Amino acid sequence: MFLIGFPADMLATNCFLLARAPGEDCVVVDPGGGIDGRLNEALRTHRLTPSALLLTHGHLDHTASVPQLAETYDVPTYIHVDDEYRLTDPMEQLGPEFRAMLEMQYGDIAWTRPGDVVTYGDGDTLSLAGLDLTIAHAPGHTEGSALFTVEDLPDAMPEDSGLSRTILAGDVLFSGGIGRTDLYGGDDAAMQASLRDVVLSMPDDSLVLPGHGPATTIGRERATNPFLAHLA
Known part of the structure; x- marks a missing residue:
């Protein structure tokens, strides 16, 4: 699997491009705000063509570039059914203080629901750009938060890494942390259940690409993440 990742300007959300190989179609995962330059450079350099936008959940920092990309490339946007409503106006679910902060930092954020x-x-299982991604619903950060598993590893991973698959975790699981549950639609009890029943059920030899911050593994988080210790 060919994979490129880079942080968006808005809240450093990780955006990922997945493809079978350079020169082919790709899936754009979580296209947040302020990715235009890095996205265009990656598409041009590696001769990639977006064929779908795939969202781990509906928060604005993971979706801000969706309307523009959906129109530019005429591609569908995939989201969990429980977060679909957020694509009507993701600004609406932000609290007044959080919304004011984003507007102060990034200016007026125009939004049009993708068609x-x-x-x-x-x-x-979604078959996109020649890759099969299996969905695991993991509510708590939002109602429709999800993890995507690809039974493959990025080409850049060493052959002796000991890892067997890739999980795109969105804001469910971070290196040393988990997603917050105090925003609109968050639910701590649901998050605890998702961590126990979904995250901790995944094999240790899984590479985890989170929505923010560095990559990790399920094994590392099981052993060291303080938010999982009482559940393991």
Whole structure:
């Protein structure tokens, strides 16, 4: 699997491009705000063509570039059915203080709901850009937060890494942390259940690409993440 990742300007959200190889179609995962320059450079350098936008959840810092990209490339946007409503106006779910902070930092954020929205559910497998991504619904950060598993590793990973698969975790699991649950639609009890029943059920030899911060593994988080210690 060919994979490129880079942080967006807005809240340093990780955006990922997944493809079978350079020169082919790619999936754009979580296109946040302020990615234009890095995205265009990656597409041009590696001769990639977006064929779908895939969202781990509906928060604005993971979706801000969706309307522009959906129109520019005429591609569908995939999101969990429970977060679909957030694509109507993700600014609406922000509290007044958080919304004011974003507008002060990034200016007025225009939004148009993308025309072609496809919903997925727990256990679904999406075949996009020649890759199969299996969905695990993991609510708590938002109602429709999800993890995507690809039974492959990025080409850049060493062959002796000991890892077997890649998980795009959105804001469910970070290196040493988890997603917050105090925003609109968050639920701490649901998050605890997702961590126990979804995250901790995944094999230790899984590479984890989170929505913010550095990559990690399930094994490392099981052993060291303080938010999982009482659940393990």
